[in-house]
Amino acid sequence: MISFLVRRLWQFLIVVIGVITIVFSLQHLSGDPTNLLLPIDAPADVRTELRHQLGLDQPLVVQYFRFIGDVVQGDLGTSYRFRQPALGLVLERFPATLLLAGASLLLSLLVALPLGILAAVYRNSWIDTLATGISLIGQAAPVYWIGLLFILLFSVQLHWLPTMGGGSFAALIMPATTLAFYSIARIMRLTRSAMLDVLHQDYIRMARAKGLSEPVVLIKHALRNAAIPVVTIIGLQFGGLLGGAVITETVFAWPGVGRLAVNAVSQRDFPIVQAATVVIAIAFSLINLVVDLLYAVLNPRVQLE
Amino acid sequence: MRRFLASIDTKAAVGFGLVAIVALCAILAPWISPYDPNAQDLLNSVAPPAWAPHGAAGHLLGTDRLGQDVLSRIIYGSRVSLLAAFAAVIASGAIGTFLGLVAGYFGGWVAAFIMRLVDIMLAIPFILIALVFMTVSGPSLTNLVIAFALARWVQFTRIAYGLVLELREREFISACITSGVSKFDILFRHILINIAGPLLVVATLELGFVILIEAGLSFLGLGTPPEIPSWGGMLQEGRALINVAWWLTTFPGLAIMLTVVGFNFIGDWMRDSFDPRINIGRSLSDQVVASER
Numbered sequence: 180m181i182s183f184l185v186r187r188l189w190q191f192l193i194v195v196i197g198v199i200t201i202v203f204s205l206q207h208l209s210g211d212p213t214n215l216l217l218p219i220d221a222p223a224d225v226r227t228e229l230r231h232q233l234g235l236d237q238p239l240v241v242q243y244f245r246f247i248g249d250v251v252q253g254d255l256g257t258s259y260r261f262r263q264p265a266l267g268l269v270l271e272r273f274p275a276t277l278l279l280a281g282a283s284l285l286l287s288l289l290v291a292l293p294l295g296i297l298a299a300v301y302r303n304s305w306i307d308t309l310a311t312g313i314s315l316i317g318q319a320a321p322v323y324w325i326g327l328l329f330i331l332l333f334s335v336q337l338h339w340l341p342t343m344g345g346g347s348f349a350a351l352i353m354p355a356t357t358l359a360f361y362s363i364a365r366i367m368r369l370t371r372s373a374m375l376d377v378l379h380q381d382y383i384r385m386a387r388a389k390g391l392s393e394p395v396v397l398i399k400h401a402l403r404n405a406a407i408p409v410v411t412i413i414g415l416q417f418g419g420l421l422g423g424a425v426i427t428e429t430v431f432a433w434p435g436v437g438r439l440a441v442n443a444v445s446q447r448d449f450p451i452v453q454a455a456t457v458v459i460a461i462a463f464s465l466i467n468l469v470v471d472l473l474y475a476v477l478n479p480r481v482q483l484e
Numbered sequence: 485m486r487r488f489l490a491s492i493d494t495k496a497a498v499g500f501g502l503v504a505i506v507a508l509c510a511i512l513a514p515w516i517s518p519y520d521p522n523a524q525d526l527l528n529s530v531a532p533p534a535w536a537p538h539g540a541a542g543h544l545l546g547t548d549r550l551g552q553d554v555l556s557r558i559i560y561g562s563r564v565s566l567l568a569a570f571a572a573v574i575a576s577g578a579i580g581t582f583l584g585l586v587a588g589y590f591g592g593w594v595a596a597f598i599m600r601l602v603d604i605m606l607a608i609p610f611i612l613i614a615l616v617f618m619t620v621s622g623p624s625l626t627n628l629v630i631a632f633a634l635a636r637w638v639q640f641t642r643i644a645y646g647l648v649l650e651l652r653e654r655e656f657i658s659a660c661i662t663s664g665v666s667k668f669d670i671l672f673r674h675i676l677i678n679i680a681g682p683l684l685v686v687a688t689l690e691l692g693f694v695i696l697i698e699a700g701l702s703f704l705g706l707g708t709p710p711e712i713p714s715w716g717g718m719l720q721e722g723r724a725l726i727n728v729a730w731w732l733t734t735f736p737g738l739a740i741m742l743t744v745v746g747f748n749f750i751g752d753w754m755r756d757s758f759d760p761r762i763n764i765g766r767s768l769s770d771q772v773v774a775s776e777r
Contacts, residue, residue, distance in 0.1 A: 190603070197604030205616050319744040321696050323703055324737030327723055331730050422609025426700050430723070440612070441704050444619045452619045456612045464607045 183475055191468045196247070198460040202453050203246050207239070255457060256450030260443070265450035269436055269458050276435035277462075279428065280420040282355040287362040287416065292409075294363075295370025299378060300397065310367055317364025322423055326357035326430040354431040358423055362416040369412050373405040380404075407474075414470025418463035491757045499749025506743050510562040517556035518544070521713045525551030530729050546731040548721055554731060557713040558739050564702075564714040565743065568625060569694040572632035577687050580637030584644025585671050589652060599645065605638045614701060623706040632694055643686050647679040685755045692747035699740050715740050 230236060237245075249255070255266045298310035316325075333340045333353065340353050377383065378401055386396045425437030432438065436455050443451035492500070509516070529551040531540030540547060545554040587595040605613075617631040651657060652675075660670050701707040702716025703723075710717055715736040722732030 193600060194604050194607045197601070198608055201604065201608070201613075202616065205613075205620055208617075208620050315745065316741070319692070319696075319748055320741040321699055321703075321719075321737060323700060324719060324733070324740065327719065327726060327733045327737065330726055331733060335727055335730075418607075418609070422611050425609070425611045425615070426704065429704060440615055441706075444615050444623075444704075444706060447619055449619050452612075452616050456608060456616055459612060460608045463609065467607075 180475070184472065187468060187471055191464055194464045195461055198457060198464075199247055199250050200243075202456055203243055206449070206453065250457065255454040258443070258448050258451050260446055260448045260451075265454035266458070268451060269439065269454040272434060272436045272439050273458060273462075275433065276421065276424050276428070276437060279351070279354055279358065279424050279433060279435060280417060282351055283358040283362065283420050284413070284417055286355055286359040287366055288413070290359070291363045291366035292370055295367040296374055296397070296402065298367070298371045299374030302375070307371075310371065314364040314368050317360045320360070322357055322361055323426045323430045325360050326353065326427060329353045329357055330430075350431075350433075354427050354433050357430070358420055358427045361423060362420060365416060366409065366412060370405065370409055373408050374401060377401045377405045411470065411474060414467055417466050421459050421463060491753075493753065495749050496753035499746045499753065502742050502746030503750060506562050506566065506739075506746065509559045510566045513560050513563060517553075517559040518542070519553035519556040521552060521556045521560040522711065523552065527551065530725065530732075532729075533731050536731070545735050546729070548718070548729075548732055549725060554718070554735055557718060558715065558736055560713040561715045561718060561736065561739065562743075564625065564708050564712060565695045565698060565740070568629055568632075568698045568707075569691045571629045572636065572694045572698075573687050573690045575629065575633035576636040576690070577640050577683065579633060580640025581644050581676070581683055583637065584641040585648055585675060587641065588645045588648025589667075589671055589675065595645070598641065602638045602641050605635060608635075610635050610697065611700070614697070615706070618701070618706045623701075625708050625712075628698060628701060628707050632697075636690060636694075639690060640683060640686055643682055644679060647682060648675055651675055651678055681754075685751055688747055688751035688754060692744040692751070695740060695743055695747070 235242065253266055254264070255269075257263065258265045258268055261268055294306070294310050294313070298307040301307060330353065340349055383396060383400055386400045387393075391400075424433075424435060425441060427433070428435045428437035429441050436459065440452050440455040443449075443455070525547065528540050528543070528547055529549055531543055531547045531551070532538055533546040533554075534541055534544050536546070543553050543555070545558065547553055548557070583598050587598040613635040614628070614631045617634065618627060621627045621630070657670065657674065660674055665674070698707055699714070699716030699719065702714045703719045705720060707716055708714040710721075718736040719733060722729065722736065725732055
């Protein structure tokens with residue numbers, strides 16, 4: 180277990196450094212990073228001053244290690260629009276994004292797991308057809324469009340829910356449901372196929388032959404074994420939800436990291452975009468790390484691989 | 485050919501039908517669209533579809549804020565979607581396949597480096613890479629395609645890498661090596677042909693993904709400029725008028741969804757009908773779209 184832990188932590192570290200490196204290279208892709216760090220109309224002497232201040236007159240390698248040093252110390256630049264440290268601004272909004280993604284995940288699990296199990300048990304019944312239909316829409320319809328349709332129905336037509344904003348439970352319902360659509364589709368499909376695989380195993384036939392009741396067979400024997408692939412995808416889904424939140428937040432004016440980043444793009448406020456990317460990527464990797472460790476506890480075989 | 489036709493089931497037929505309609509729209513746009521997509525008719529602005537109450541005669545799907553015909557703009561919008569999708573998938577497919585071939589065949593530190601890069605890219609939600617890239621280079625359709633190429637190659641690399649690893653151990657490759665076939669020929673004439681099928685499946689599913697995300701970025705105002713009709717851009721306008729004009733939101737989204745369904749159905753069918761020896765598993769489409777949205 181220890182060696183698995185060390186190996187996995189090492190991988191995590193490499194991914195984090197890699198993410199920082201990619202952001203660094205993208206920053207230099209435009210040629211002169213001061214274009215990104217200053218407003219377009221900044222005077223030339225300010226530009227030269229900043230270039231010197233940031234060490235942009237230094238060799239690229241020096242700049243790179245300095246950048247890593249800054250990031251490690253939590254310095255991801257200063258937003259020129261808010262004139263505050265970018266990382267602070269992003270972290271301030273991170274709980275809102277986390278709340279949205281968490282609520283979506285919870286909702287996805289509540290819908291997808293029972294529906295996936297029922298679709299497998301009653302294969303080719305109407306419930307299976309319903310499940311297939313939902314997963315089809317969830318995979319092909321743009322999330323933001325589903326969000327807009329929700330607004331049309333529940334806010335414009337029925338006046339049940341507020342169209343935008345954060346803070347209240349009512350304001351959370353639509354964005355979370357919208358965002359959940361996609362993970363419902365994926366988790367349900369996987370649960371269904373994992374259950375179908377398991378239900379054909381000999382030990383299930385054996386359990387039935389022993390005269391165990393159907394609920395016991397399904398829950399105690401089938402579900403436990405079907406859970407293993409499902410647990411992995413839940414971690415992946417959470418990361419996906421953090422990314423998906425970017426557009427959903429914009430549709431519903433939800434005050435999270437995604438909306439901050441999207442607004443920053445149109446104002447070319449690069450430090451914010453950079454900080455948002457680093458924070459979300461690290462959060463995503465951290466979640467994967469935790470899921471992998473949990474997985475290793477659940478299924479000791481993977482430690483050997 | 486007969487076997488090919490026989491293997492097409494209802495789902496695949498629907499998929500091919502949908503994609504064919506979209507492709508025809510894109511190709512024949514100037515001839516089949518009822519109006520010029522940019523022709524403004526301010527007297528008839530925000531008019532409901534012809535068949536709805538108070539609908540404007542002659543505008544089957546209504547008009548937008550500038551009185552532009554929604555149907556014509558949807559027909560023309562297919563051009564942006566398909567163009568972006570094919571350009572992005574060809575570029576990322578070429579890069580990704582090449583890196584996957586190299587990593588799988590040469591192994592060692594080359595593979596370790598490339599596959600670690602894949603892990604890193606997968607840790608960043610695609611939409612964020614696109615945002616960073618668009619901030620640096622400015623929003624435009626070309627930059628959007630470059631962003632896709634820079635980020636989505638990983639999907640091809642992981643599949644190609646796994647397939648090459650399996651194939652490398654086969655006897656016909658050992659036979660090639662012993663009979664002195666050059667590495668280049670082994671890679672591109674013997675291995676590539678044998679893994680082309682699964683990669684084509686990935687490409688088809690990626691087409692759907694790119695269409696979804698391109699529209700998403702245009703919706704955020706980061707894709708095509710407003711004067712070029714695009715489905716995502718139309719949704720952005722629709723959002724501003726959502727309180728008064730449901731048709732501006734509903735129809736462009738429907739166009740996106742049906743196109744993506746079309747590509748997904750074709751991809752699923754291809755996956756099921758390709759060489760079963762190379763078992764890429766039913767989870768391929770899951771893997772492809774596993775990353776972020």
